[in-house]
Amino acid sequence: MAMVTIRRIETAADTLYKSQLIRGFCHLSTGQEAVGVGLETALTQEDKVITAYRSHGFTYLRKGSILPIVAELLGRKIGISGGKGGSMHMFTPNFFGGNGIVGAQVPLGAGIAFAQKYLGMKAATFVFYGDGAANQGQVFEAFNMAKLWELPAVFVCENNQYGMGTSAARSSANTDYYKRGDYIPGIKVNGMDVLAVHQAIAYAREWALTEHKGPLLLEMETYRYRGHSVSDPGVSYRSREEIQKVRSENDPITHLRERLLEAQILSEAELKDMEKAAKAEVDKTVKEAEESEQPDMKTFWTDVYVKGTEVPFLRGREPQETHFYRK
């Protein structure tokens, strides 16, 4: 149900972007739903997650509600970041975004794990990055410190085969991303199978916290049907046949459906009802979000600094648009 919801959110986002209600960047995770869902089912609320910008699904799973996410995409007041972040900058108490600079989230994630260890928490941080980010220097800097200081960080490479328009083979001298951790052991996981993802995450969590008390690397082999972002048709660097093949033979939602039917856990009718309900909920929420207000102008000036600790004033576009925080 979660996967269907995410897929529906992403589809809705695509439509909204095309009607220009969503602006800027919009990176959809259609096809990659199993990764986020398998992850969330294996985590506690104390565990933390951080990823880059293909993050709508993760945000939904860690927050649990659709409205603030869609509202944020539309730049509305009730958006999860008050309309001030947009697609790439959504956060929850146990989810640290939503980060726009490729690779920067990896040292940040190591830092979150550092804090967990420092504070004596029995929790781990799951640090996501893509095949495109896997060659960033700072990723290896983070690996080094995580291993050196035995941080409870599980690094997860979400390999969807393409870094924007560049295939893995064209960007990476070594495409076995699970091996790139060198002194950090790695496991390759079928990212299109939600149960495999769940098992891998559960195992990794146990490894990081109890067994080995240190970092682990997971590579989730997955695929995105859409382009890098909504403005990328996604077919200039790969064939439509390739996309179709994955969609028909390796779709994560289809996989789970088949499994549930085979094991007779749910019937076809029940599945259809669940899917219908998920889609209806998303559609209803999207409508509610579309009807909601834009942020109040005063929020233009809030949160530059922590409330109560602001600077005396900040300039606007011209001297007369200066905003004073204290009289």
Place this chain on the structure above:
Amino acid sequence: MSPMLKKAITVSIPSVRQALARSNPVLANALLAKRTYNSKGGVEMTVRDALNSALEEEMTADEKVYLLGEEVGQYNGAYKVSKGLLDKFGPKRVIDTPITESGFCGLAVGSAFAGLKPVCEFMTWNFAMQAIDQIVNSAAKTHYMSGGNVNCPITFRGPNGAAAGVAAQHSQCFAAWYGSVPGLKVVSPWNSEDAKGLLKAAIRDPNPVVVLENELMYGISFPMSEAALSKDFVIEIGKAKIEKEGTDVTIVAHSRSVGFALEAAMLLEKEGICSAEVINLRSIRPLDTETIIKSVKKTNRLVTVEGGWPQYGVGSEICAQIMESEAFDHLDAPVVRVTGADVPTPYAQNLEAFAFPDTDVIARVVKRTLNKKIGA
């Protein structure tokens, strides 16, 4: 003290003074410090020790405060600022990092997001260019982008600007760069009280704060007032200090330049040329324009002094803000900037001396400003 040195202090021959300053900038500043207008107090402390006290006190007061950086632990700090901290607080709270600025700065920022209060040391601010993405895009902007949901109570610190003979890659001043970023606060201490009070304030501030120290100031002693010695001594970020009152011209400076500005002011007063008011900015962002404007209204002339490059610098910003303010109507002469020269810092001593402002340059510029009249 050698007789020659003693003579050098008492004789106000510019060339001797210059020679002394250039041959031993550390000593020159030390001599200067003895006669500066610091808070009266019985105890003297070096800037280094003041920073050390600040770190020690804040780490004692709050378990979430920790220090990380290259050589901060076992080596006791590349410049000994963190001396003794590893022994006192242990390896959990004083962390030696690998030489990976981008990584360890990002790690520190992430730990701040997750509830800790890191003090992230850069061996010099030049090396922080490797980490500037984390400082600006992760630390400075996240509170705003998250609509207030994520906090980043981190302090970044390290020596900034000119050292002595370390050449271009190790001598850049970053005040203007960081000062332009909304979401950051930026401070630039001059003396020991500044160092202690501003670092403590930075650590306590829930926003990301950049502390721009200066290596040449680390070894200089200044008197510390009773108040400054207290465990709770903080200096308000965003408030400049009038180090010397005057009536004829205002000189605004930050960091090491404050010392030169004060010496220039004393020189000019001694020679009967003018009474200069010297303002120690202390903070780069927010800039205390209120204090500067008030002073300009009194003196009608303004000279800014900084070690950084001239274009798009701190002085440029002050000029712009003064122009746009009510102070403009009180100016009897255009504002003039004294800055570092617009070149990568050279190594040879005579060339290097020509790259950074000193007492004589400031005095010369002030004299020239006094001779100017509007419309002339």
